[in-house]
Amino acid sequence: MCGLNRQVRETYADLIAKGVQGNQRAVARFLSLVESEDPEAVSTVHSLNRGATWAPVIGITGYPGVGKSTLVNQLIRLYRRQDKKVGVLAIDPSSSRTGGALLGDRIRMQEHATDPGVFIRSMATRGHHGGLAQRTQDVVQALPALGYDIIIIETVGVGQGEIDIVTVANVVVAVLAPGLGDDIQAMKAGLLEIAHIVVVNKKDLKGADTALRYLKEWVPCVIPTQALTGEGVEEVASAIAARVVRPQPAGTVAHSG
């Protein structure tokens, strides 16, 4: 059994090395180990040099069906045109009763499925509350070390309890769509409070103008989009870029502006 043991020990470094070379199976395997809380995989992630492999983490949140995945799909397109490698984590809740989950966000992103520069992973929350999956933080830390330049997290934000995304993402984009009615009141204490950027998607639908006007009274950065066609997505990307500042190594002075 020593052979087996050695193989197991080599696995972590091997997987990372292969992942960096573009082997998606190795990336996927490593993420599964991290996700299943394999102690050695997790400590490997923690020991990776974060300073050298930093990548911005963009959190996309909002009520079910507002167009988050469609918007993520467009952002992937845009970042791919800039030749950035994109890692996407799409999080959906596990059933508290059965532990099962139906993970369907990738449906809207399948045009990128075979692009070697895009890695999309669906994650179930596995009993974790707060809108993220149990090991989101560790998986997010692993992706830059595996060669990804931009990380996008999609998560369902349904209320005040679902706002863990602020602890993981450098910039939080809350997506809204017309027809939410008086839910806006509840959002003021939840999503809107944590969002750096608010997107009113489905601007082609009736009610978008009213929502936009109303929101502008409450939040500094509101952008209308039509994610299906890509309209407004460049503005969203610019707003994201303006928010994301790479942490400066100790001893240097950060430039602002």
Next chain:
Amino acid sequence: MAGATPLRVLIGKVGLDGHDRGVKLIARALRDAGIEVIYTGLHQTPEQIVASAIQEDVRAIGLSIHSAAHKTLFPRVLELLKAQGAEDIVVFGGGIIPDEDIPILHAQGVRRIFTPGTPMQEIVDFVKGLGQ
């Protein structure tokens, strides 16, 4: 829940026909049986299915095929998996597939074919059995 990683399965539909009622029912039944189901939607190519299955690190791929192209689509999926060293991912499927083609598909490496009218529980039991 450390250690007890739920079984992950990808369910998708390849080919041209646009009916997804049956495949969605299966996806829901599997979810209700405690499985993490990645659903890729309609009109997938074998390339998209295999790339997705690899990224999602699933135990199995369940394909619904209602166009007569099952004779080319299943082997293509198996071939792509093999090319990526991922032949440990189990492939099963369902659809209107003539009885005489089923042994051929099995011989090619498709683990199981479910024909219309198969009780849902049989499919669920099969998939859960892959986790043991």
